[in-house]
Amino acid sequence: MKTEKLIPVKKVTLKNNCPECFSNNGLQLTFSQKFVETSFYKSITNNISHTIVCNTCNSTIYPERWTDDIERVFTYQQKAFTPKPTSKYYKKIFWIVIVATLALFFAALMATALYLEYL
Numbered sequence: 001m002k003t004e005k006l007i008p009v010k011k012v013t014l015k016n017n018c019p020e021c022f023s024n025n026g027l028q029l030t031f032s033q034k035f036v037e038t039s040f041y042k043s044i045t046n047n048i049s050h051t052i053v054c055n056t057c058n059s060t061i062y063p064e065r066w067t068d069d070i071e072r073v074f075t076y077q078q079k080a081f082t083p084k085p086t087s088k089y090y091k092k093i094f095w096i097v098i099v100a101t102l103a104l105f106f107a108a109l110m111a112t113a114l115y116l117e118y119l
Contacts, residue, residue: 003037004036005037006032006033006035007034009031009032010030011030013025014028014029014052014073016067018057019066019070020057020059020061020065023057025056026054027055027070028052030051032050032051033045033046033047040090040094042089043086043087045086
């Protein structure tokens with residue numbers, strides 16, 4: 001069971017005109033970071049995505065529709081953005097499996113040593 005989610009890290013309201021409805025108070029830039037969770041670990045990756053949405057006309061503004069002003073503001077915000085550091089957190093079940101595997105390995109090793117000693 002592997003789930004991948006994009007977690008919003010930073011939201012910025014832009015004062016630029018929307019290329020669709022020409023409103024100058026509805027654009028919102030969102031930076032999101034990928035979060036992966038499995039049965040054994042949770043991880044924050046370094047995959048960053050961005051979206052610009054106009055809250056006035058409820059449309060997503062794709063990069064080919066960006067004006068030069070939006071491009072400049074996006075470049076500035078991208079440089080100012082600091083993502084969360086990548087990390088990996090191992091869950092308890094992971095450690096239980098590792099310890100159980102090591103215990104079985106050492107038990108088999110000891111059994112083999114005892115068996116060879118009696119020969």
